[in-house]
Amino acid sequence: MTRVHDMGGRFGDGAVVPETEDVIFHADWHPRALAITLACGSLGLWNIDVSRHARECLSPKDYTRFSYYEKWMAALADLLVDTGAVSREELAQGAARGTSNLADKRLAAAAVAGVLAKGGPATRPSNVAALFVAGDTVRIRSIPENMQVPGGHTRLPAYAAGAEGTIVRQHGTHVLPDSNAHRLGEAPEPLYAVALRAQDIWAHPEHPEDEVILDLWQSYLIAL
Template sequence: MTRVHDMGGRFGDGPVDPGAPDEPIFAQEWHARALAVTLAAGALGQWNLDMSRHARERLAPRDYMSFSYFEKWIAGLADLLVETGVLTEADLRGQGDDAVHPLAARALKSGDVAAALARGGPADRPYDGHPAFAPGQAVRTLRPAANRLVDGGHTRLPAYAAGATGRVLRCHGAHVLPDAHAHGRGEAPEPLYSVVFPAGALWAAPENPRDEVTLDLWQSYLEPA
């Protein structure tokens, strides 16, 4: 079964509101702080991007549906800080001591932020094998959409695309496999493809039947059609 975050194509959630083009990036001042503290905590090196995504995905369904976007970020971050031993629950309640933290030397300084953001976190990696699929080839996504390494684990294959047939648009080379990386099982790089699906292969009644949806999918998500 999918987690509550896998909402693509689900009925009943209302229209997607992209907002006005001139709206501020952060609607409230604390939204910017939520992003900043998440990036700063990530710089401590105690988890990776896929672990961070998975922390937000596994929030309690009641919380996930009631929290705003940046509330989800803060809740996921709080879980990661405690799970990795960076902080304790007492620390989060403001009841910790004032001793110098063991990770203090890794703190991201304000003068280093621009360079850190410019470096980003590239996920492309060397790969010993050869891509199993070629551009133009028909492929089918696995069904159900699930992490085949960890029960209930993180995966980037959306549930709405499970079992659908599309064609390979291009191969992006090998990239870190999120299904392994989110669970401390190494980077396990494998080929990553852009796969194009007709709207009718994903939706029972597409508004525009001639539309196409392009998804970036790892090799282990696919099989020959």
């Protein structure tokens, strides 16, 4: 079983509503929510996989009723408390009790451009040898779960589990989210783009030639 965020292929959602390009945020507090989240990321208390997992760990009820940036704010509050950066009392009272000992890590306005431009690459050297090359046929693991941590983070969507696919591209060796989200190490391993035929994963594919391509780590794949 996966969590509420894993919705690829789900039925029941309505129309997609296009927007013009001048709409960037939908409420005054949205840009603030984005900026607070990015600024807190610079404190170095978590990595991108930990923060994704925090959003996924919202209860299904909250995940569904919250708008996009509400999910971000809720996960941020949870992470700040989990890492000890902010206390439950401070959240409840809406005021700080003293200055944090992490204040020297605060992202300064002058550093913003540099931090955003620098990014955070996910490629790492790895001693896990690549087992596949483009053109190889593979089977995706049939259980879309974190194999190490019960209920843990994974980037294997349920709709792809158990399907047969073809390697179309090797992306090098990347940090494994299933490990990194739980602070168990970056465990880098080969990452591939894997093409699935729409007719192999959907009962009513729109077109016989359609494909879905996902980026999947080597440990998600089985040689055929």
